[in-house]
Amino acid sequence: xxxxxVTIRELVRCYQAFEQLSNRHIRAMDLTPAQFDIIAxxxxxxxxxxxxxxxxxxxxxxxxxxxxxxxxxxxIINRETISEDRRSFRVYLSPKGEVLFENTFTRHxxxxxxxxxxxxxxxLVEMTNTFAELRSKFxx
Amino acid sequence: xxxxxVTIRELVRCYQAFEQLSNRHIRAMDLTPAQFDIIAxxxxxxxxxxxxxxxxxxxxxxxxxxxxxxxxxxxIINRETISEDRRSFRVYLSPKGEVLFENTFTRHxxxxxxxxxxxxxxxLVEMTNTFAELRSKFxx
DNA sequence: TATTGTTATACTCTATAACTATA
DNA sequence: TATAGTTATAGAGTATAACAATA
Numbered sequence: 001x002x003x004x005x006v007t008i009r010e011l012v013r014c015y016q017a018f019e020q021l022s023n024r025h026i027r028a029m030d031l032t033p034a035q036f037d038i039i040a041x042x043x044x045x046x047x048x049x050x051x052x053x054x055x056x057x058x059x060x061x062x063x064x065x066x067x068x069x070x071x072x073x074x075x076i077i078n079r080e081t082i083s084e085d086r087r088s089f090r091v092y093l094s095p096k097g098e099v100l101f102e103n104t105f106t107r108h109x110x111x112x113x114x115x116x117x118x119x120x121x122x123x124l125v126e127m128t129n130t131f132a133e134l135r136s137k138f139x140x
Numbered sequence: 141x142x143x144x145x146v147t148i149r150e151l152v153r154c155y156q157a158f159e160q161l162s163n164r165h166i167r168a169m170d171l172t173p174a175q176f177d178i179i180a181x182x183x184x185x186x187x188x189x190x191x192x193x194x195x196x197x198x199x200x201x202x203x204x205x206x207x208x209x210x211x212x213x214x215x216i217i218n219r220e221t222i223s224e225d226r227r228s229f230r231v232y233l234s235p236k237g238e239v240l241f242e243n244t245f246t247r248h249x250x251x252x253x254x255x256x257x258x259x260x261x262x263x264l265v266e267m268t269n270t271f272a273e274l275r276s277k278f279x280x
Numbered sequence: 281t282a283t284t285g286t287t288a289t290a291c292t293c294t295a296t297a298a299c300t301a302t303a
Numbered sequence: 304t305a306t307a308g309t310t311a312t313a314g315a316g317t318a319t320a321a322c323a324a325t326a
Contacts (some may be wrong), residue, residue: 010271
């Protein structure tokens with residue numbers, strides 16, 4: 001077994017362990033992971049186009065339409081035509097969506113924070129750098 | 141923004157970047173990520189129960205039945221009753237599945253390997269340890 | 281011609297709970 | 304009573320391609 005395989009396996013395990021506890025909490029707040037992703041991405045912004053939202057969340061455009069439809073039905077987001085480009089929309093959080101964002105995002109951070117409580121700042125910085133370094137291999 | 145949030149973001153980005161290139165290749169080999177996960181887990185083993193397979197792949201039992209059904213239909217896996225416990229099955233790769241495993245697993249490694257080519261062994265070990273350390277926070 | 285977003289297709293995965301058979 | 308696995312339910316995400324409107 002080559003070394004890189006072990007690294008991949010630990011990357012996957014680490015992510016899955018995080019995802020499992022994170023997603024459980026997200027679903028307990030009556031959102032799907034994809035919906036939470038969209039809401040977290042739109043929070044504290046002026047909104048953005050579907051294209052930009054898709055790039056940030058890695059949700060492909062066909063899928064995105066469906067996810068946004070469900071969020072719009074629930075009154076969480078709005079779509080607004082923009083004057084500059086009539087092919088495109090600005091997708092943004094409704095007032096109800098803003099409240100939901102503040103609420104769920106804060107609660108989610110509170111839920112996650114304790115898992116990191118005994119990691120010193122320096123360690124967190126090192127981890128961050130490690131992850132960024134590996135990612136660059138996949139993207140450059 | 142707290143430090144741990146940045147660490148999470150980079151973990152997620154790193155994983156997603158890997159997943160994206162990995163899944164693209166898996167789908168190009170006519171498998172879904174879940175199916176590849178099952179095949180890779182069963183490869184080089186004598187097979188295992190659904191329970192064990194579910195624990196290793198993190199696929200819940202209800203979902204697992206469906207995934208296994210599709211693999212069985214394609215003649216890739218078999219289910220065999222075992223004498224010790226008549227509630228349970230041994231799930232294992234068929235001869236055709238073995239060939240598929242050797243083939244796809246090898247090709248997949250070849251596809252992934254180059255992305256790690258300029259990382260020295262020592263660096264890989266450090267990365268592995270970092271992922272394992274963070275995972276332990278989520279699971280202990 | 282290229283791009284933005286929607287629609288259509290066909291599947292696959294997801295969580296959850298109820299259920300059957302066995303332990 | 305507990306466990307292994309299936310079935311049922313209801314939804315949600317996935318890739319892909321074709322499409323309309325606009326640039």
